[in-house]
Amino acid sequence: QVQLQQWGAGLLKPSETLSLTCAVYGESFSGYYWSWIRQPPGKGLEWIGEINHSGNTNYHPSVKSRVTISVDASKNQFSLKLSSVTAADTAIYFCARGVRGVHAYYYYYMDVWGKGTTVTVSS
Amino acid sequence: SSELTQDPAVSVALGQTVRITCQGDSLRSSYAGWYQQKPGQAPILLIYGQDNRPSGIPDRFSASRSRNTASLTITGAQAEDEADYYCNSRDSSSNLWVFGGGTKLTVL
Numbered sequence: 691q692v693q694l695q696q697w698g699a700g701l702l703k704p705s706e707t708l709s710l711t712c713a714v715y716g717e718s719f720s721g722y723y724w725s726w727i728r729q730p731p732g733k734g735l736e737w738i739g740e741i742n743h744s745g746n747t748n749y750h751p752s753v754k755s756r757v758t759i760s761v762d763a764s765k766n767q768f769s770l771k772l773s774s775v776t777a778a779d780t781a782i783y784f785c786a787r788g789v790r791g792v793h794a795y796y797y798y799y800m801d802v803w804g805k806g807t808t809v810t811v812s813s
Numbered sequence: 814s815s816e817l818t819q820d821p822a823v824s825v826a827l828g829q830t831v832r833i834t835c836q837g838d839s840l841r842s843s844y845a846g847w848y849q850q851k852p853g854q855a856p857i858l859l860i861y862g863q864d865n866r867p868s869g870i871p872d873r874f875s876a877s878r879s880r881n882t883a884s885l886t887i888t889g890a891q892a893e894d895e896a897d898y899y900c901n902s903r904d905s906s907s908n909l910w911v912f913g914g915g916t917k918l919t920v921l
Contacts, residue, residue: 725910734915735848735856735899748909784855788910790903791862798903798910799846799861806855 692717694804696785698770702811708772712785712804719743719763723788725800726759726770728781736781740788741768775811782806817845817900817913824919825890833885835900835913845883845900847876850915856899860885887918895920 698710712724725740739749741759749757753772761768772779785804791797817837825831835845844863848856858867860876873888883902887894900913 723910727912734897735850735901735912737901737910737912740910750909789861793844793863795843796903796905797844797846797862798901799858800848800856800901800910801858801861801867803855803857 692787692802694785694787694802696783696804696807698783698807698809700808700810702775702779702809704776704811704813705774706811708775708779708783708809708811709769710783710785710807710809711767711769714766714768714787717787719761719766723790723798724759724761724768725786725788727784727786727800728779729784729806730778730781735784738770738772738783777811780809780811782808817902817911819898819900819913819916821914822917822919824921825887826921827892828889830886830888831890831918833887833898833916833918835883835885836881837902837911837913838881839902839904839911840878840883841881842905843902844878845876845902845913847874847883847885848899848901849894850897850899859898890918890920892920894918 693715696712720743723740726738756773758771786800787802847860850856
């Protein structure tokens with residue numbers, strides 16, 4: 691059974707860099723989209739970006755200038771770095787596995803999620 | 814547009830049927846994924862593809878799609894179904910994931 695275990699610093703000061711890592715257990719890294727999603731307090735889910743096993747990335751336009759997602763396939767881990775954080779980056783951050791299926795159309799879904807890491811940005 | 818639109822809140826009487834909708838251009842050529850999130854927990858996948866449930870998801874949850882609208886139906890809502898529900902998909906033009914704003918379901 692696939693499991694995602696995530697960790698990272700939970701309290702940051704404005705202008706610091708957020709750094710989180712997600713380890714994948716029980717499944718190969720290949721063939722999936724590995725995403726980071728966040729959820730500000732009391733709000734909905736916001737996709738941040740993704741990486742595949744080859745290191746190809748896609749980022750949400752709202753954070754693209756500040757975000758880097760990287761992969762260490764040898765360790766089955768992928769990481770998120772978000773620079774110059776502000777209070778607006780305060781959120782629960784989740785890692786998740788994205789899957790592509792096909793049935794008349796391609797369709798996409800996220801079937802495995804990490805438990806989430808609460809990140810607070812405060813001076 | 815790559816946005817997915819959901820009603821912010823929906824209520825249903827215990828044991829009755831409720832439909833939660835998700836609207837967006839990306840759904841014209843794809844199916845939505847549906848997720849349930851309870852307070853303090855990570856989202857869990859309820860439905861994927863045309864109408865597929867992961868192991869352990871009750872069959873009272875089902876999905877459908879018409880034009881640019883995906884729907885999640887709960888047939889015989891239970892008290893434990895009170896939660897936030899999110900849809901998501903991937904925009905084919907931008908190649909980016911997108912989430913709906915979420916629907917808070919109250920079971921009366």
